[in-house]
Amino acid sequence: MVNRQWRLLASPVGPVKESDFEWREEPAPEPGENQLLVRNIYLSLDPAMRGWMRDVPSYLPPVRLGDVMRGTTLGVVEQSRHPDFTAGDLVRGVLGWQEYALSDGSGLSRESRHPAIPLTAYMAVFGHIGLTAYVGVLDIGKPQAGETLVVTAAAGAVGSLAGQIGKIHGCRVVGIAGSDEKCRWLTAELGFDAAINYRTENVLESLRRHCPNGIDIDFENVGGGMLDAILTLINKHARIVLCGLISQYNATAPVPGPYNFTNVLVRRSRIEGFIVVDHWGRAPAAMADLGRWLAEGRLRYRVDVVEGLENTPRALDRLFDGSNQGKLVVKIGEEPAL
Amino acid sequence: MVNRQWRLLASPVGPVKESDFEWREEPAPEPGENQLLVRNIYLSLDPAMRGWMRDVPSYLPPVRLGDVMRGTTLGVVEQSRHPDFTAGDLVRGVLGWQEYALSDGSGLSRESRHPAIPLTAYMAVFGHIGLTAYVGVLDIGKPQAGETLVVTAAAGAVGSLAGQIGKIHGCRVVGIAGSDEKCRWLTAELGFDAAINYRTENVLESLRRHCPNGIDIDFENVGGGMLDAILTLINKHARIVLCGLISQYNATAPVPGPYNFTNVLVRRSRIEGFIVVDHWGRAPAAMADLGRWLAEGRLRYRVDVVEGLENTPRALDRLFDGSNQGKLVVKIGEEPAL
Numbered sequence: 001m002v003n004r005q006w007r008l009l010a011s012p013v014g015p016v017k018e019s020d021f022e023w024r025e026e027p028a029p030e031p032g033e034n035q036l037l038v039r040n041i042y043l044s045l046d047p048a049m050r051g052w053m054r055d056v057p058s059y060l061p062p063v064r065l066g067d068v069m070r071g072t073t074l075g076v077v078e079q080s081r082h083p084d085f086t087a088g089d090l091v092r093g094v095l096g097w098q099e100y101a102l103s104d105g106s107g108l109s110r111e112s113r114h115p116a117i118p119l120t121a122y123m124a125v126f127g128h129i130g131l132t133a134y135v136g137v138l139d140i141g142k143p144q145a146g147e148t149l150v151v152t153a154a155a156g157a158v159g160s161l162a163g164q165i166g167k168i169h170g171c172r173v174v175g176i177a178g179s180d181e182k183c184r185w186l187t188a189e190l191g192f193d194a195a196i197n198y199r200t201e202n203v204l205e206s207l208r209r210h211c212p213n214g215i216d217i218d219f220e221n222v223g224g225g226m227l228d229a230i231l232t233l234i235n236k237h238a239r240i241v242l243c244g245l246i247s248q249y250n251a252t253a254p255v256p257g258p259y260n261f262t263n264v265l266v267r268r269s270r271i272e273g274f275i276v277v278d279h280w281g282r283a284p285a286a287m288a289d290l291g292r293w294l295a296e297g298r299l300r301y302r303v304d305v306v307e308g309l310e311n312t313p314r315a316l317d318r319l320f321d322g323s324n325q326g327k328l329v330v331k332i333g334e335e336p337a338l
Numbered sequence: 339m340v341n342r343q344w345r346l347l348a349s350p351v352g353p354v355k356e357s358d359f360e361w362r363e364e365p366a367p368e369p370g371e372n373q374l375l376v377r378n379i380y381l382s383l384d385p386a387m388r389g390w391m392r393d394v395p396s397y398l399p400p401v402r403l404g405d406v407m408r409g410t411t412l413g414v415v416e417q418s419r420h421p422d423f424t425a426g427d428l429v430r431g432v433l434g435w436q437e438y439a440l441s442d443g444s445g446l447s448r449e450s451r452h453p454a455i456p457l458t459a460y461m462a463v464f465g466h467i468g469l470t471a472y473v474g475v476l477d478i479g480k481p482q483a484g485e486t487l488v489v490t491a492a493a494g495a496v497g498s499l500a501g502q503i504g505k506i507h508g509c510r511v512v513g514i515a516g517s518d519e520k521c522r523w524l525t526a527e528l529g530f531d532a533a534i535n536y537r538t539e540n541v542l543e544s545l546r547r548h549c550p551n552g553i554d555i556d557f558e559n560v561g562g563g564m565l566d567a568i569l570t571l572i573n574k575h576a577r578i579v580l581c582g583l584i585s586q587y588n589a590t591a592p593v594p595g596p597y598n599f600t601n602v603l604v605r606r607s608r609i610e611g612f613i614v615v616d617h618w619g620r621a622p623a624a625m626a627d628l629g630r631w632l633a634e635g636r637l638r639y640r641v642d643v644v645e646g647l648e649n650t651p652r653a654l655d656r657l658f659d660g661s662n663q664g665k666l667v668v669k670i671g672e673e674p675a676l
Contacts, residue, residue, distance in 0.1 A: 051604070058604045059574075059604050059605070059606070223599070236397075242602055242603045243603075244603070245599070245600055245603055248600065254597045255597065255599075255600075256594030256595060256596075256597055256599075257594060257595025257596040257597060257598075257599035258594075258595040258599070259592045259593065259594055259595060260595075261561070261583070261593075261594075261595035261596070262583055262586065262593075264580055264609060264610075264611040265580045265581075265582070265583055265611035265613070266389065266396045266397050266611070266613070267397070267611065268397070268610075268611045268612050268613055268616060269610075269611050270608060270609070270610045270611070271602060271608070271609040271610075272602075272606075272607075272608045272609075273602040273603035273604070273605065273606045273607055273608070274606050275603070275604070275606055278606060
């Protein structure tokens with residue numbers, strides 16, 4: 001059994017290139033005692049991956065050069081010599097950019113499969129994406145009905161859920177995205193009150209028009225000029241939920257913080273960074289709510305599937321050039337029959 | 339009776355100049371029904387005044403050109419036709435850069451005078467200065483014993499109290515100030531664990547040395563490069579208590595936010611701006627605690643008194659060039675006998 005993998009070869013400078021990775025084919029490992037072998041089906045591509053490739057200490061240690069690149073996957077247990085897992089189990093873990101992964105069970109969760117839930121939804125809604133949106137909007141943003149929520153990278157995996165969760169909680173929701181098609185999707189299908197195409201509109205002017213009562217919550221995925229425009233219009237006691245700063249992940253020189261930083265002071269606002277890894281304890285509540293909202297038709301999602309592990313490095317760049325819409329995943333292998 | 343005043347003549351560009359104000363001598367007003375006349379004794383000089391002179395909406399409306407410049411004062415009621423005030427009462431209010439002020443009592447508080455408390459302490463500890471330090475450290479910073487607190491502009495009115503409140507709550511406290519004499523005061527007299535002279539030391543290197551366990555709380559009064567150095571060393575879940583950004587109040591061009599802004603995200607930190615005007619409800623608790631700590635000798639303060647209302651504009655600049663130490667006040671008139 002051959003295991004195909006992408007290993008990190010070099011710490012990328014600027015946008016990620018395929019040559020920063022090495023394609024490796026080697027025999028799939030055999031599980032030892034208390035180990036199991038997982039066949040990965042879907043690999044989640046996330047902007048945070050760019051940070052993991054940097055050789056600086058962060059909330060997770062950097063991926064070492066030569067190691068299989070880190071990534072969250074959904075897979076099926078192929079062989080198990082671990083008491084808690086059985087062949088055929090659906091599992092989620094951080095098993096990397098590879099077809100087969102050995103695990104000792106740590107950080108691995110068994111997922112119950114339901115015929116009504118497509119496996120892609122386990123990546124796009126349930127799991128780290130949904131929990132990020134849920135915790136960010138509700139626990140960090142603390143929305144009140146009637147408040148205005150702005151979401152950047154609103155057509156992305158987390159942003160699209162965050163905006164809808166804001167709507168469910170009675171907010172006016174304005175999204176910022178990178179194409180008319182994305183904006184149409186946000187307003188026509190996801191129920192956003194307005195959407196701004198940052199490539200063709202003056203973001204500050206459009207925000208002014210769409211946020212007549214100012215901005216109370218910013219679900220921030222981007223940073224840079226977009227955050228500056230938002231800080232211009234924040235209300236007293238606004239909450240800036242700092243989920244990502246994708247505009248600067250590929251930067252090769254120091255990037256200044258927001259120019260309107262003084263507004264954080266004079267408008268007594270709060271900028272709060274958060275990372276989903278600290279919030280697993282909220283997963284049961286989040287998954288129950290997300291599932292209910294999905295079932296009630298109040299929450300929609302979109303999955304952008306890239307076929308084939310071999311296309312992973314090139315696909316990752318789609319998160320940064322704005323060409324993906326919804327949750328970007330790589331399909332590594334066939335879904336098991338129900 | 340002549341009333342001497344400073345009126346705002348022009349919105350200053352860069353550092354405040356005396357020519358931005360107009361000295362006016364006019365007859366003191368007579369209180370009408372439900373009015374009172376206050377003779378100001380001390381005027382508090384605060385960095386926030388620089389913002390009030392800017393012609394942009396902020397947490398208080400800008401001072402209009404031609405109006406008496408805004409400022410917090412401690413004074414004595416000279417004449418009263420108001421039911422709640424009697425001639426001789428000690429009062430605190432926002433009565434401006436002038437000798438006599440008419441008031442309808444709104445925003446005016448009667449202070450009980452105690453022979454053991456010098457009137458300057460009403461400006462330096464009790465009132466907005468003490469409340470700012472108290473709320474900032476305790477309510478926004480939420481210190482835990484053993485945590486490391488860094489205070490910028492640590493020899494200033496608020497900073498010097500903030501650091502001591504941190505010590506009282508069991509923190510390791512490191513101050514940043516602008517002279518060896520100030521640093522000596524912080525460590526030798528106020529009990530700071532360490533102090534850094536930002537004019538002669540590399541702040542980042544010194545912080546690294548004095549904060550071996552990283553930084554948990556930053557009581558930020560300055561911004562700019564100092565904040566950048568601090569953000570480099572913040573721990574997971576750090577709190578940046580944004581009290582002031584004095585390094586940029588005189589700026590004539592847009593100032594970038596902190597370059598290490600991404601650390602707010604990856605270290606899941608919180609930057610929270612606050613302004614004392616939102617926290618008057620905490621004043622009773624704050625004043626009781628501050629008074630007790632003073633009485634117990636656990637809290638010290640220093641007052642930097644400028645004699646004479648006529649010297650106010652020039653004295654204000656001392657907040658920005660770093661030449662003041664402790665609470666800067668202008669003595670407008672004689673203290674009433676006890």
